[in-house]
Amino acid sequence: VNDVDTPSFLEAVRSYRRQNSWHILKDFASLAALPNETHDLAALRVNAQAIADLFRARGAVMEVVERPGVAPLVVGRVDGGPALPTLGVYAHYDGQPAPPAGWNTPPFTPTLLSGTGVVLPIDPSAGPIQDDWRLFARGAADDKAPFMALGVALEAVRAARMSPRVNLVLCFEGEEESGSPHLADYLQDVADRLRADAWIICDGPVHSTGAPQVALGVRGYVGFELTVYGPVADIHSGHYGNWAPNPALDLVHLLASCKRPDGTVAIDGFYDTAGTLSDADRGFLDGLPRAESALLDRLGLAEAEMPGSRLHDRLMLPSFNIRGLSAGSVAPHTRNVIPATATASVDMRLAATDDPDRMIGLVRTHLQRQGYHVVASDPTAAERRQHRHIARLVPHAGYRGVRASADLPIVRHVAQAATAAAGQEALVIPSLGGSVPLYPVADVLRAPAIILPIANSDNNQHAANENLRLGQLWYGVDLWSLLLVSPLEGQPS
Amino acid sequence: VNDVDTPSFLEAVRSYRRQNSWHILKDFASLAALPNETHDLAALRVNAQAIADLFRARGAVMEVVERPGVAPLVVGRVDGGPALPTLGVYAHYDGQPAPPAGWNTPPFTPTLLSGTGVVLPIDPSAGPIQDDWRLFARGAADDKAPFMALGVALEAVRAARMSPRVNLVLCFEGEEESGSPHLADYLQDVADRLRADAWIICDGPVHSTGAPQVALGVRGYVGFELTVYGPVADIHSGHYGNWAPNPALDLVHLLASCKRPDGTVAIDGFYDTAGTLSDADRGFLDGLPRAESALLDRLGLAEAEMPGSRLHDRLMLPSFNIRGLSAGSVAPHTRNVIPATATASVDMRLAATDDPDRMIGLVRTHLQRQGYHVVASDPTAAERRQHRHIARLVPHAGYRGVRASADLPIVRHVAQAATAAAGQEALVIPSLGGSVPLYPVADVLRAPAIILPIANSDNNQHAANENLRLGQLWYGVDLWSLLLVSPLEGQPS
Numbered sequence: 001v002n003d004v005d006t007p008s009f010l011e012a013v014r015s016y017r018r019q020n021s022w023h024i025l026k027d028f029a030s031l032a033a034l035p036n037e038t039h040d041l042a043a044l045r046v047n048a049q050a051i052a053d054l055f056r057a058r059g060a061v062m063e064v065v066e067r068p069g070v071a072p073l074v075v076g077r078v079d080g081g082p083a084l085p086t087l088g089v090y091a092h093y094d095g096q097p098a099p100p101a102g103w104n105t106p107p108f109t110p111t112l113l114s115g116t117g118v119v120l121p122i123d124p125s126a127g128p129i130q131d132d133w134r135l136f137a138r139g140a141a142d143d144k145a146p147f148m149a150l151g152v153a154l155e156a157v158r159a160a161r162m163s164p165r166v167n168l169v170l171c172f173e174g175e176e177e178s179g180s181p182h183l184a185d186y187l188q189d190v191a192d193r194l195r196a197d198a199w200i201i202c203d204g205p206v207h208s209t210g211a212p213q214v215a216l217g218v219r220g221y222v223g224f225e226l227t228v229y230g231p232v233a234d235i236h237s238g239h240y241g242n243w244a245p246n247p248a249l250d251l252v253h254l255l256a257s258c259k260r261p262d263g264t265v266a267i268d269g270f271y272d273t274a275g276t277l278s279d280a281d282r283g284f285l286d287g288l289p290r291a292e293s294a295l296l297d298r299l300g301l302a303e304a305e306m307p308g309s310r311l312h313d314r315l316m317l318p319s320f321n322i323r324g325l326s327a328g329s330v331a332p333h334t335r336n337v338i339p340a341t342a343t344a345s346v347d348m349r350l351a352a353t354d355d356p357d358r359m360i361g362l363v364r365t366h367l368q369r370q371g372y373h374v375v376a377s378d379p380t381a382a383e384r385r386q387h388r389h390i391a392r393l394v395p396h397a398g399y400r401g402v403r404a405s406a407d408l409p410i411v412r413h414v415a416q417a418a419t420a421a422a423g424q425e426a427l428v429i430p431s432l433g434g435s436v437p438l439y440p441v442a443d444v445l446r447a448p449a450i451i452l453p454i455a456n457s458d459n460n461q462h463a464a465n466e467n468l469r470l471g472q473l474w475y476g477v478d479l480w481s482l483l484l485v486s487p488l489e490g491q492p493s
Numbered sequence: 494v495n496d497v498d499t500p501s502f503l504e505a506v507r508s509y510r511r512q513n514s515w516h517i518l519k520d521f522a523s524l525a526a527l528p529n530e531t532h533d534l535a536a537l538r539v540n541a542q543a544i545a546d547l548f549r550a551r552g553a554v555m556e557v558v559e560r561p562g563v564a565p566l567v568v569g570r571v572d573g574g575p576a577l578p579t580l581g582v583y584a585h586y587d588g589q590p591a592p593p594a595g596w597n598t599p600p601f602t603p604t605l606l607s608g609t610g611v612v613l614p615i616d617p618s619a620g621p622i623q624d625d626w627r628l629f630a631r632g633a634a635d636d637k638a639p640f641m642a643l644g645v646a647l648e649a650v651r652a653a654r655m656s657p658r659v660n661l662v663l664c665f666e667g668e669e670e671s672g673s674p675h676l677a678d679y680l681q682d683v684a685d686r687l688r689a690d691a692w693i694i695c696d697g698p699v700h701s702t703g704a705p706q707v708a709l710g711v712r713g714y715v716g717f718e719l720t721v722y723g724p725v726a727d728i729h730s731g732h733y734g735n736w737a738p739n740p741a742l743d744l745v746h747l748l749a750s751c752k753r754p755d756g757t758v759a760i761d762g763f764y765d766t767a768g769t770l771s772d773a774d775r776g777f778l779d780g781l782p783r784a785e786s787a788l789l790d791r792l793g794l795a796e797a798e799m800p801g802s803r804l805h806d807r808l809m810l811p812s813f814n815i816r817g818l819s820a821g822s823v824a825p826h827t828r829n830v831i832p833a834t835a836t837a838s839v840d841m842r843l844a845a846t847d848d849p850d851r852m853i854g855l856v857r858t859h860l861q862r863q864g865y866h867v868v869a870s871d872p873t874a875a876e877r878r879q880h881r882h883i884a885r886l887v888p889h890a891g892y893r894g895v896r897a898s899a900d901l902p903i904v905r906h907v908a909q910a911a912t913a914a915a916g917q918e919a920l921v922i923p924s925l926g927g928s929v930p931l932y933p934v935a936d937v938l939r940a941p942a943i944i945l946p947i948a949n950s951d952n953n954q955h956a957a958n959e960n961l962r963l964g965q966l967w968y969g970v971d972l973w974s975l976l977l978v979s980p981l982e983g984q985p986s
Contacts, residue, residue: 234955237842252745253749302878319734463728
């Protein structure tokens with residue numbers, strides 16, 4: 001990394017964080033203890049203030065920007081100097097819902113576990129912190145770790161008596177897990193405070209092998225709730241079973257018509273706008289380590305993934321994922337009924353060139369071609385009597401994916417820093433499998449953006465027992481320390 | 494009805510119940526207020542004692558029979574005289590689970606509503622009780638109404654200064670909604686106290702037109718929980734979606750392979766043992782009123798039921814009903830995951846000649862033919878790595894259906910009483926659509942059994958807002974009063 005004695009600087013950073021490791025870990029646990037479920041506005045406001053305070057305490061100028069009824073946007077800046085280039089930093093402080101089912105420990109009671117699963121106290125009596133220890137909490141990995149990593153990096157740079165060689169503008173969102181419905185509006189409100197030469201999106205995991213990773217883009221996102229209607233109320237399955245239509249059966253056939261057993265989507269036009277890969281992107285994909293077999297083993301899956309396909313190849317295509325099914329009830333609370341409705345929740349990940357509205361339109365057309373009368377809210381009595389097949393389609397707020405060019409100087413700059421921080425070559429992938437609303441960044445802020453994950457890939461993101469491996473937190477501190485002091489070449493200043 | 498001046502006797506019974514109507518209704522509400530969810534053993538014991546007390550107070554000799562960890566069987570007798578024939582009376586005091594979702598009033602806070610839906614106090618200030626008023630509570634119709642009807646009938650016969658012309662033996666169960674797993678054992682324990690010439694099974698609804706109804710049989714029952722396995726834990730739908738198999742999609746295709754969109758079951762051999770109808774049974778079916786169109790209207794369904802089929806024709810066949818689907822989560826608690834498992838709960842109603850074990854065997858074979866490794870409990874890590882498709886099949890306790898011959902004297906006897914009590918011709922149907930464990934009655938007690946429903950057909954049985962139309966309670970009182978005083982012809986005494 002240019003113009004800095006990287007080894008000695010990194011040693012200073014590491015010395016600082018080792019001396020302060022319990023203090024850092026306690027601060028991180030306090031942040032992770034704040035409930036942050038994405039629909040809990042009151043809780044999110046508490047997170048926003050805590051994050052603003054975290055950065056204020058480390059010299060940043062912060063503001064909590066509000067829109068009525070919406071989780072705040074936290075914006076801020078760290079001044080390096082007027083002649084220096086400016087990096088934008090995005091992260092989100094909201095988390096996925098965390099119903100307690102499946103969690104070994106309460107999702108907002110951060111719990112420290114050793115590499116062998118022993119619960120440890122979060123204080124120095126546990127001994128020196130090991131890289132393979134993990135902190136379990138909703139949001140620990142997705143996406144609170146970057147706040148702590150960047151915050152500690154600001155401390156470490158000062159402790160190393162270095163000055164930042166960049167300006168930072170900070171943009172921290174609280175609606176990412178809800179699909180970022182107000183991000184574009186917020187960015188328009190504060191665009192003058194968020195001018196940057198390039199954005200670094202702090203989200204997602206590193207490679208499943210543990211190798212550092214830089215992603216040039218993210219998949220877009222759109223999803224929908226689909227409800228199929230049967231009788232007006234649950235009815236007795238004995239007295240009517242075999243005669244009255246069962247919406248759970250209708251839903252099953254409808255979903256089966258959307259996606260084949262081999263996992264390919266059968267909705268007409270679904271893959272038509274996914275585009276093709278550049279030679280550079282193809283090269284990145286072909287260079288990725290063959291980690292699929294180890295991954296299947298970790299996930300408890302048979303060696304029979306989609307024929308001839310590799311994980312990252314599949315992530316270049318749009319997906320159609322049934323994330324939820326609900327009808328009647330299953331054991332132990334079953335009732336012998338024909339349920340009145342059956343519902344599926346579907347999330348679709350989009351290629352960078354797919355338009356969310358178009359994709360929802362394809363779904364709507366598909367439902368109609370299957371004979372469904374498609375409604376936006378519960379059908380009327382007249383609609384029920386007229387149409388044998390009725391489906392309510394409620395699209396989620398969606399957003400487009402983006403993919404930056406591999407030629408941008410920021411890509412090499414960040415990959416070099418990641419390589420130095422991790423001590424192994426950083427992988428570059430054309431797109432993360434996950435979705436982050438980079439589209440408003442590109443569209444409103446008119447700057448390129450790349451994604452720089454720090455979390456371990458087995459962080460149980462979005463699921464129970466989310467966790468951050470502590471070695472990844474230290475990687476994040478080292479990485480951000482390097483990015484703060486390394487001159488960014490080839491950018492206007 | 495033989496040998497009794499039916500009109501004047503009925504007038505005496507009606508006069509009695511009119512004079513005591515509020516007292517009766519309050520007693521009924523007290524009984525319905527006892528929580529009776531079928532898995533709640535402590536609550537069921539309270540119900541058993543209350544029902545024993547109800548009949549003791551009306552002159553019956555009652556005993557609460559216990560088996561360890563099982564809801565009690567309540568047995569009893571009402572002595573008419575040693576030379577008289579004996580009727581067995583079966584009802585069940587447990588109810589389906591009653592999760593509060595969907596209920597307009599709490600399921601165990603019995604609530605009285607006028608025919609236009611106005612909440613009324615359960616006391617004389619509400620004015621004279623109207624037939625179209627309804628009492629809402631779990632169990633009000635299924636199956637506590639018969640206890641009250643028979644209890645009041647015992648009072649009314651005494652008030653009319655008549656003596657019973659039959660002996661009664663009583664058998665009241667608390668596990669019917671769980672599939673009666675211990676009924677046969679219980680009946681073996683007390684068979685000597687339950688000798689009867691014929692059994693009357695008090696359960697189910699009258700015809701959807703409101704006409705009185707006698708059923709010669711019931712469908713059998715067996716069901717299962719079916720769980721399909723994906724990754725060991727929920728995983729991020731972005732990072733793995735399109736590549737890792739989704740068990741919700743697998744379940745959808747598996748269920749679609751079981752049952753066609755037109756509602757016919759595609760499991761090999763499913764209809765092979767359903768038998769055929771006798772001419773008498775065919776005649777009963779053809780004589781039923783054409784009520785389907787009105788029923789579809791009430792249920793909010795389009796005029797497109799299964800082609801060429803009538804409700805009761807369909808009920809002569811075994812059914813395969815998806816009563817529950819569960820995977821991941823749907824709005825408002827969605828998470829963007831590939832769920833670890835997807836589960837369906839299926840109940841199957843069986844023709845009188847179908848064997849439950851054979852039917853489960855057909856399902857198991859079908860799953861295997863679809864490429865599934867079928868397990869009885871969660872798969873091991875080795876099984877997961879070996880088999881792309883794994884399904885856990887957990888059968889419920891099942892039982893066979895039964896169908897009595899239309900020629901039995903008890904059929905005509907009961908149909909005549911029902912006709913007199915209702916003031917309109919009773920319908921005879923070869924089988925109720927619902928299931929009641931008559932099989933142990935036939936098998937252990939070696940006596941014919943027929944089903945005599947009193948509840949309204951729109952009672953929301955098994956669903957939210959279960960209710961009993963009060964006119965049906967009065968019908969039950971009149972009917973049981975007649976059955977108590979009418980000599981049963983053609984039976985050994």
